[in-house]
Amino acid sequence: MKLDKLIVAIDAGHGGSDPGAVGKLHPEKYYNRLVAMHVREVLLQSGAWPYTLRWSQELGGIDDKQFLRLSQRVALINAFRAPDGRSVQAVLCIHHNSGPPEARGLEVWYNTDRDDSMRLASAIYSSMNGLLPLKGRGVKHNRIFTMTKKPVAPSIITEGAFISNPADERWLNEHCQQEAEAIVHGLRIWQP
Numbered sequence: 001m002k003l004d005k006l007i008v009a010i011d012a013g014h015g016g017s018d019p020g021a022v023g024k025l026h027p028e029k030y031y032n033r034l035v036a037m038h039v040r041e042v043l044l045q046s047g048a049w050p051y052t053l054r055w056s057q058e059l060g061g062i063d064d065k066q067f068l069r070l071s072q073r074v075a076l077i078n079a080f081r082a083p084d085g086r087s088v089q090a091v092l093c094i095h096h097n098s099g100p101p102e103a104r105g106l107e108v109w110y111n112t113d114r115d116d117s118m119r120l121a122s123a124i125y126s127s128m129n130g131l132l133p134l135k136g137r138g139v140k141h142n143r144i145f146t147m148t149k150k151p152v153a154p155s156i157i158t159e160g161a162f163i164s165n166p167a168d169e170r171w172l173n174e175h176c177q178q179e180a181e182a183i184v185h186g187l188r189i190w191q192p
């Protein structure tokens with residue numbers, strides 16, 4: 001997909017009173033927001049039009065100290081219109097995983113009933129799996145995640161590393177930018 005003027009919603013998972021998973025170094029919300037910030041930068045440099053949740057200037061006062069419910073996130077994404085009137089074309093929900101201490105690696109989620117999201121998930125996963133030195137756990141799907149079910153545009157969740165695994169978290173702490181570049185490269189190879 002050409003990134004020029006592509007409208008991409010970036011949803012950094014959790015935030016505010018909701019830390020998400022808790023690592024030894026930082027809570028998940030910290031990594032999600034940092035990766036999201038880098039995704040935004042890379043997209044801007046590529047001519048895309050990112051719409052970033054959890055940023056005060058774009059949300060009329062909602063900042064990182066406030067928690068956005070999933071339904072609020074979906075409503076913001078579906079209502080968003082770019083200056084030229086177009087709506088969001090892809091939704092990237094940035095998360096990081098937790099589980100038993102030995103669990104590690106990356107996975108990308110989509111909704112079982114959404115073929116458009118499946119193609120986006122496959123592209124992002126194959127880019128991340130090819131470019132990042134994390135264990136590939138595959139593309140996964142279910143019918144229950146609000147953020148992959150409700151947005152009108154193709155929507156996926158990236159789980160970029162297990163912050164419950166010390167080695168994964170140490171890597172992530174140094175490489176949020178690299179993860180972001182891999183996510184954006186996935187948009188480039190995406191064939192909607």
Ligand SMILES: [Zn+2]
Pocket residue numbers: 013014020021028095096
């Ligand atoms: Zn999460």
